[in-house]
Amino acid sequence: MTRADGDGNMDGMSGPYVIRGSVSLPEAELMWRFSRSSGPGGQHVNTSDSQVELRFDLANTEALPEVWKRRALERLASRLVDGVVSVRASEHRSQWRNRETAAVRLAALLAEATAPPPKPRRPTRIPRGINERRLREKKQRSDTKRGRSGRDWG
Numbered sequence: 001m002t003r004a005d006g007d008g009n010m011d012g013m014s015g016p017y018v019i020r021g022s023v024s025l026p027e028a029e030l031m032w033r034f035s036r037s038s039g040p041g042g043q044h045v046n047t048s049d050s051q052v053e054l055r056f057d058l059a060n061t062e063a064l065p066e067v068w069k070r071r072a073l074e075r076l077a078s079r080l081v082d083g084v085v086s087v088r089a090s091e092h093r094s095q096w097r098n099r100e101t102a103a104v105r106l107a108a109l110l111a112e113a114t115a116p117p118p119k120p121r122r123p124t125r126i127p128r129g130i131n132e133r134r135l136r137e138k139k140q141r142s143d144t145k146r147g148r149s150g151r152d153w154g
Contacts, residue, residue, distance in 0.1 A: 017107035019064075019114065025107055026063040031055040032099070037090040051090035054102040056110075059083025068114035075113045085109070 017025040034049035058064075058072055058080065076085055087109065089102040 017103045019107050019110045023064060023068070025056070025103065025110070026061070029057060029061055029063060030103070030106075031057075031084075034095060048095065050093060050095045050098055051088065052095060052098040052102045053086055053088050054099075054106055055084050055086040056106060057084050058110075064110075064114065071116075072110060072113040076109070 019025065031054070033053040033055070035051045035053070036049055037051040058069065058076065060083065061069065064072065073080070073083070079085055085106070087102050087106045089098040089105065091101060092098050
């Protein structure tokens with residue numbers, strides 16, 4: 001994967017981040033903020049804004065189907081600030097890799113939040129034969145144990 005696109009620009013992100021199916025993160029609606037990462041570093045870390053915060057306005061987006069949007073707003077309610085979900089990444093030393101990480105993380109978060117609820121479990125019936133066999137074996141075992149008690153011994 002090369003980071004430069006045809007014009008010699010180093011800005012070509014690695015393509016659309018797919019949430020699910022044909023729906024992907026709209027590049028125009030992503031809000032990026034860069035700041036200095038915390039923690040140890042060297043002289044380089046004091047001058048580079050490698051920490052990335054990616055924000056996405058979930059409440060006002062047009063990119064997601066209405067059903068998905070409702071589902072995501074409901075499930076991510078605790079993470080939202082005024083309908084905006086934000087993701088941070090600062091593991092990597094390069095801003096570029098942190099941007100990639102943040103975008104992938106956001107896409108995964110939205111994929112999970114918009115997933116359809118699982119199908120309700122339909123309880124299965126136990127076949128009659130199996131139940132009868134279990135009761136038969138139980139009775140047999142109880143007879144065996146009753147036969148062991150020393151009541152009838154003279």
